[in-house]
Amino acid sequence: QLQLQESGPGLVKPSETLALTCTVSDGSFSSSSFYWGWIRQPPGRGLEWIGSISYSGSTYYNPSLKSRVAISVDTSNNQFSLKLRSVTAADTAVYYCARQGESYHYFDYWGQGTLVTVSS
Amino acid sequence: QSALTQPASVSGSPGQSITISCTGTSSDVGSYDVVSWYQQHSGKAPKVLIYEVSKRPSGVSNRFSGSKSGNTASLTISGLQAEDEADYYCCSHAGSGTLVFGGGTKLTVL
Numbered sequence: 001q002l003q004l005q006e007s008g009p010g011l012v013k014p015s016e017t018l019a020l021t022c023t024v025s026d027g028s029f030s031s032s033s034f035y036w037g038w039i040r041q042p043p044g045r046g047l048e049w050i051g052s053i054s055y056s057g058s059t060y061y062n063p064s065l066k067s068r069v070a071i072s073v074d075t076s077n078n079q080f081s082l083k084l085r086s087v088t089a090a091d092t093a094v095y096y097c098a099r100q101g102e103s104y105h106y107f108d109y110w111g112q113g114t115l116v117t118v119s120s
Numbered sequence: 121q122s123a124l125t126q127p128a129s130v131s132g133s134p135g136q137s138i139t140i141s142c143t144g145t146s147s148d149v150g151s152y153d154v155v156s157w158y159q160q161h162s163g164k165a166p167k168v169l170i171y172e173v174s175k176r177p178s179g180v181s182n183r184f185s186g187s188k189s190g191n192t193a194s195l196t197i198s199g200l201q202a203e204d205e206a207d208y209y210c211c212s213h214a215g216s217g218t219l220v221f222g223g224g225t226k227l228t229v230l
Binding site: 037039045046047048049052060061062063064096101103104105106107108110111112113 | 121123152154156158160165166167168171172177209211212213216217218219220221222223224
């Protein structure tokens with residue numbers, strides 16, 4: 001059974017960079033059939049797609065976050081990572097990593113999520 | 121890229137059917153047959169219920185069904201059960217590899 005696990009600091013200071021890593025438990029990570037995405041959810045609010053990456057490193061980003069976001073892949077460790085620069089309190093959210101199904105357009109496996117709070 | 125529009129809340133009694141709408145534009149929902157739906161219980165990660173408008177992943181109850189007409193997609197839950205009480209989100213491709221979620225709908229089982 002595929003598992004995804006987010007990891008990273010739970011507290012980030014304003015204006016600094018939020019950095020999270022998602023570790024994928026099985027061999028589907030190396031398949032060209034899948035993309036891997038980041039989604040966030042501010043407390044009490046809805047889901048927001050941040051961006052996605054393929055095993056080969058092709059990326060797509062939410063236009064509203066594109067200027068501050070970078071997603072990268074570490075194939076040797078079955079991981080992909082998120083960096084979000086110049087954070088503010090509005091970036092406080094639960095951050096999820098997820099696998100996108102073979103048609104790209106949906107998320108079939110999700111991590112448990114990790115809360116990141118932006119505060120001084 | 122604006123969030124898709126969903127009703128903030130819907131409710132129904134056990135055994136009834138309810139429908140949640142998801143309205144987008146001709147640039148997202150109306151252009152692609154790839155709407156997906158997610159169920160999220162409090163404090164948990166979302167779970168996919170429907171993908172590509174009306175397909176159900178293995179293991180998802182056939183009480184959940186999806187459809188689309190024009191710029192609006194719909195999720196119908198039949199035979200409502202107490203365990204269906206959760207938040208529901210739609211998602212669509214919005215062009216150029218981007219994805220957009222709906223604002224979410226809270227389902228209350230009376």
